Amino acid sequence: MLTLNGISKTFHPGTVNERAALKNISLHLQPGDFVTIIGSNGAGKSTLFNMISGNFIVDSGGIILDGQDITFMKEHKRAKVIGRLFQDPLKGSAPSMTIEENLALAYMRGTGFKIGFGMQKKEKNFFREKLAQLDLGLEDRMKTKVGLLSGGQRQAVTLMMSTLVTPKLLLLDEHTAALDPATAEKVLQITKEIVEAEHITTMMITHNIQSALELGNRTIMMDEGKIILDIKGKEREGMTTEKLLECFKKASHKVLDNDRMLLA
Numbered sequence: 151m152l153t154l155n156g157i158s159k160t161f162h163p164g165t166v167n168e169r170a171a172l173k174n175i176s177l178h179l180q181p182g183d184f185v186t187i188i189g190s191n192g193a194g195k196s197t198l199f200n201m202i203s204g205n206f207i208v209d210s211g212g213i214i215l216d217g218q219d220i221t222f223m224k225e226h227k228r229a230k231v232i233g234r235l236f237q238d239p240l241k242g243s244a245p246s247m248t249i250e251e252n253l254a255l256a257y258m259r260g261t262g263f264k265i266g267f268g269m270q271k272k273e274k275n276f277f278r279e280k281l282a283q284l285d286l287g288l289e290d291r292m293k294t295k296v297g298l299l300s301g302g303q304r305q306a307v308t309l310m311m312s313t314l315v316t317p318k319l320l321l322l323d324e325h326t327a328a329l330d331p332a333t334a335e336k337v338l339q340i341t342k343e344i345v346e347a348e349h350i351t352t353m354m355i356t357h358n359i360q361s362a363l364e365l366g367n368r369t370i371m372m373d374e375g376k377i378i379l380d381i382k383g384k385e386r387e388g389m390t391t392e393k394l395l396e397c398f399k400k401a402s403h404k405v406l407d408n409d410r411m412l413l414a
């Protein structure tokens with residue numbers, strides 16, 4: 151579904167601030183793969199997502215999504231088929247618009263279908279059904295402005311917006327890191343349910359090693375712009391936090407030094 155062919159990115163080349171953020175990254179994801187991504191600060195995780203979503207263009211290498219070369223495709227075009235959530239619940243939805251208006255916008259972006267001012271009963275019912283799946287009571291608050299929701303509710307709505315029309319790829323950039331533990335758990339559970347039900351190819355950056363091992367079917371670890379570990383199948387089934395840290399030490403020749411990394 152997604153193939154990265156040796157992608158590289160250096161910021162501020164030729165200056166004192168030169169920083170090689172991605173170094174010749176290659177990766178292939180099968181349809182329905184759910185890959186969790188961990189790594190120390192500055193490892194290149196968000197830059198990887200920025201390259202895939204078209205926020206920046208790669209210096210070299212190629213990106214193929216569902217058989218299409220999207221290496222130089224504009225960000226807004228990629229957004230039709232790539233869903234992305236950020237750590238900040240304020241990103242991704244319009245606060246002054248209601249829940250149903252936000253969903254309508256996402257629906258139009260994904261389908262190209264114009265809903266217009268008079269939203270039809272059919273669309274409203276579709277949105278209501280989708281919201282009910284979140285089990286947060288939001289289906290009865292469709293006229294509430296998104297800016298009035300809590301961080302967790304808002305992140306759940308953004309998740310719904312990103313998956314209303316099934317994306318070819320879903321990028322989750324620490325999307326639960328700013329939420330309190332109980333809400334984070336709930337949003338992770340919802341994420342898992344939606345991803346599994348729709349069989350969405352997903353990449354999720356997390357600083358929680360336990361979540362990284364529990365969710366999805368593959369875990370990659372990044373360090374200094376490279377993928378240094380790629381764990382799947384039997385090897386992943388038997389993986390523990392301790393073993394993973396040991397693997398990191400062996401592969402990078404250093405101890406994982408990261409204040410934000412949650413080991414359990």
Ligand SMILES: Nc1ncnc2c1ncn2[C@@H]1O[C@H](COP(=O)(O)OP(=O)(O)OP(=O)(O)O)[C@@H](O)[C@H]1O
Pocket residue numbers: 161162169170171189190191192193194195196197198
């Ligand atoms: N727009 C940019 N301009 C200049 N340098 C950048 C830019 N974006 C990222 N970098 C640099 O690229 C490197 C990788 O950053 P990136 O944000 O991808 O790391 P990360 O693994 O997501 O880290 P974190 O876990 O701290 O979010 C860092 O050294 C960062 O300072």
